[in-house]
Amino acid sequence: MPKNRSSRPGRTARIVAAAGTAAALTLAAAACGSPSSASGSPGSSSGSTTFGLKGKPILIGTMGPVQSSTLSEPWIEQGARIGGAAVNASGGIDGRPVKVDFCDDHGTAQGGSVCAQKLLVQDKVTMMVGDDGTEEPALIPALSSASTISFGSMGASQASLDSSRVFIIDPVEAEYWVMPRMFPKTTHKVVYLPEESAIAQAAAKGNTAYLPEGVTAAAPITIPSSATSMQQYCLQIKSSGADTVIPTMNPDQVATLIQTCAQVGVTKVLWAISTFEVTPQVVNVLSQLHEKNVITLGLGGGNVEKEFAADIAKYGPKVGGITNTIAEPAINAWLAYKLLPQVVKGAGSLNPAAIRSYLDKQSAFTTMGATAPIDFTKTPISVMPRLKNLSATEAEAQNGKVVVLDPKPFSLKP
Numbered sequence: 001m002p003k004n005r006s007s008r009p010g011r012t013a014r015i016v017a018a019a020g021t022a023a024a025l026t027l028a029a030a031a032c033g034s035p036s037s038a039s040g041s042p043g044s045s046s047g048s049t050t051f052g053l054k055g056k057p058i059l060i061g062t063m064g065p066v067q068s069s070t071l072s073e074p075w076i077e078q079g080a081r082i083g084g085a086a087v088n089a090s091g092g093i094d095g096r097p098v099k100v101d102f103c104d105d106h107g108t109a110q111g112g113s114v115c116a117q118k119l120l121v122q123d124k125v126t127m128m129v130g131d132d133g134t135e136e137p138a139l140i141p142a143l144s145s146a147s148t149i150s151f152g153s154m155g156a157s158q159a160s161l162d163s164s165r166v167f168i169i170d171p172v173e174a175e176y177w178v179m180p181r182m183f184p185k186t187t188h189k190v191v192y193l194p195e196e197s198a199i200a201q202a203a204a205k206g207n208t209a210y211l212p213e214g215v216t217a218a219a220p221i222t223i224p225s226s227a228t229s230m231q232q233y234c235l236q237i238k239s240s241g242a243d244t245v246i247p248t249m250n251p252d253q254v255a256t257l258i259q260t261c262a263q264v265g266v267t268k269v270l271w272a273i274s275t276f277e278v279t280p281q282v283v284n285v286l287s288q289l290h291e292k293n294v295i296t297l298g299l300g301g302g303n304v305e306k307e308f309a310a311d312i313a314k315y316g317p318k319v320g321g322i323t324n325t326i327a328e329p330a331i332n333a334w335l336a337y338k339l340l341p342q343v344v345k346g347a348g349s350l351n352p353a354a355i356r357s358y359l360d361k362q363s364a365f366t367t368m369g370a371t372a373p374i375d376f377t378k379t380p381i382s383v384m385p386r387l388k389n390l391s392a393t394e395a396e397a398q399n400g401k402v403v404v405l406d407p408k409p410f411s412l413k414p
Contacts, residue, residue, distance in 0.1 A: 049085040049318050055096030058350065060084070060340070061125035062100060062333060063115040063139070064132050065107030073132065077102040078322040079330035080130050083337025085315035093344050098337065101125050105135045112138030120146045127151060127352050129340065130333030133160040133168075140165065148352035151343065151359075152336025154329060161384040167359050167376065169339075169367055170332050171389045173203065175274045175296045176248070177210040178392040178412045182294050183244060187270065191218040191242035193233070193257075195225045195249045204248055210412075218242045223257070225250040234261035237269070244270040247277050255281035262289050270294060275328050275392075278402065286397035293396050299331050300393035300402075301409040302369020308334060335370055342366075372411040380414040390414060 050057075064076030077100070084098045092098060101123050103115035112135030119125045120142040128139065128150040136150060137159035143150060144165065155161050155168040171178075180190075190211065192204040201220065208217040218240035223233050234257065237245055245261075247254050254277050261269075271286060271293040278295060286293045308331055316322055324330060344350055347358035359365065364373035372391035379385045391409040395402050 049081070049088055049315070050097040051085075051088045051092075053088055053092045053095060053097040055092065055094070057097050057099035058093055059099050059101050059123060059125045060337070061103070061115075061119035061123070061128045062130045063103045063105045063112070063119065063128070063135065064329065064333075065111075065134070066104040068107035070107045072107075073327065073329050075322055075324040075327045075330035076130065076132060076333050078316075078319065078324075079327075079333035080337055081319035082311050082315050082322060083130070083334035085318055086311045086334075087337055087341060089315065090341070093341050093350070098340065100337075107134065109135060109138050111135060115139070116142035120148065126350060127355070128153075130336040132156050132329045132332075133166070136160045136163075136166065149356050149359075151355070152332060152339070154332050155384075155386060161386050163386065164360075165356070166386050168386050169299070169336065169371065169374070169389060170328065171298045171371065171392055172384070172387050174387065174390040174412060175276070175298050175392045176203070176207045176246075178390070178410055179246070179272055179274065179294070179296045180211050180215065181410055181412070182296065182394045183212070183215070183270070183272070187212075187215055187244050189216050189218060189240075189242045190244040190246055190272070191237060191240045192220045193223050193237075193245065193247045193249050194220055196222055197225075200248060207246075207248075223247075223249045223253065225253070227253065228256075230257045230260040231264060233257065234264045234266050237261060238264065238266050242269065244272055246272045246274075248274075249277070251277045251279050251282070255279065255285045258282065258285045258289065258291060262291070267291070272296075273397075275299075278326070280326060283397045283402055284400050287400045295395040295397060295402055296392040297395050297402070297404070298328060298392055299335060299367075299370040300395060300404055301367075301371055301391075302407055304331070304335070304368055304370040305404065307338075307368065311338075335367065339367065369407070370409075372409040 062080045064073050066074045080100050084100045088097045103118050105111035105115045116139045127148045130152045133153040133156040136157050140163045150166045152169050153160050153166050154170045155172045160166045194200040194204040204220045221236045273295045275298045347355040359376050363375045363377045371389050374389045381387050390412040393409045394406050395404045
């Protein structure tokens with residue numbers, strides 16, 4: 001079952017060993033179609049990113065929440081701009097530079113509607129690339145009217161998961177389904193820790209269907225997203241008898257939970273963490289306490305970690321840097337832009353209709369190794385027809401970093 005922002009709060013992701021990681025995550029201001037802040041600060045352009053390309057710029061739209069009362073993700077724009085700069089440095093697309101046209105949707109349906117009008121109607125972008133998908137319900141009707149697509153969406157809405165104009169690279173819920181395949185043979189009982197929303201509760205229940213034979217699930221322990229004290233929940237974990245703990249809660253609470261549980265004697269469990277729950281604090285606490293852990297990465301296969309870090313070092317200064325190198329939405333936006341030349345070459349055209357037709361026929365679409373090859377011709381999950389990627393990469397927290405244990409993504413066979 002898909003989660004929206006209320007059930008997958010934070011949308012934060014894995015560590016990336018990248019130079020220039022900010023010590024503090026500042027929330028930059030943003031405006032549609034312009035950099036997130038003044039020149040020289042994160043998200044802004046402090047140098048040319050056309051690299052001498054003389055062709056007419058290819059306008060690509062991206063939207064995400066920056067000035068938001070719920071969740072601010074300026075790193076979506078920053079990842080997109082780094083990816084766009086990397087494409088241009090390699091010759092652009094058919095000798096033409098890519099230009100990122102970003103719009104702050106403020107994390108609201110109204111903001112999504114404004115961005116749809118701005119990007120697709122007023123600016124007439126060629127296509128949308130690298131959205132997180134949360135406000136795509138307001139965007140999808142405009143995609144149809146403009147006869148274009150959203151490529152590399154993270155599918156964080158049911159509308160995204162239903163629309164034939166949305167192409168998702170990120171595995172969305174599949175990380176939780178693949179995760180049990182990474183458990184050691186000593187695993188016998190797990191406990192899920194969902195937040196209080198109905199959709200999160202239902203997702204936790206549904207995830208149990210993917211547990212291996214012989215592994216049972218204790219009753220889920222609900223942790224409200226506003227909870228600050230974790231002791232009572234740690235005591236419930238201890239009483240559950242579970243040997244493996246799977247948080248599906250507010251990621252900002254997970255580090256405190258792990259630390260508190262260690263204090264009350266919950267020290268022999270395996271912490272199973274998805275990309276959506278990983279923060280620098282979680283990685284540091286797991287490392288400092290030497291807790292057993294397994295981490296599933298949605299976009300962690302191949303050499304993607306190193307390539308993202310290299311592009312941040314090369315092109316980050318030209319776009320004003322990036323304030324969060326660990327957020328999956330940032331990596332997703334960067335990756336989606338990096339894949340554009342491959343997509344356009346395969347389609348033989350910049351025409352969105354041709355690109356859509358090309359993608360719909362791909363049975364083994366490659367993502368620079370970030371995921372297993374994606375089969376866009378099949379529908380493995382009927383209630384999420386646009387979820388085509390059922391793969392994840394195994395990693396663990398070690399010495400303050402997330403270390404990939406096997407660069408080959410594990411694919412779930414539905």
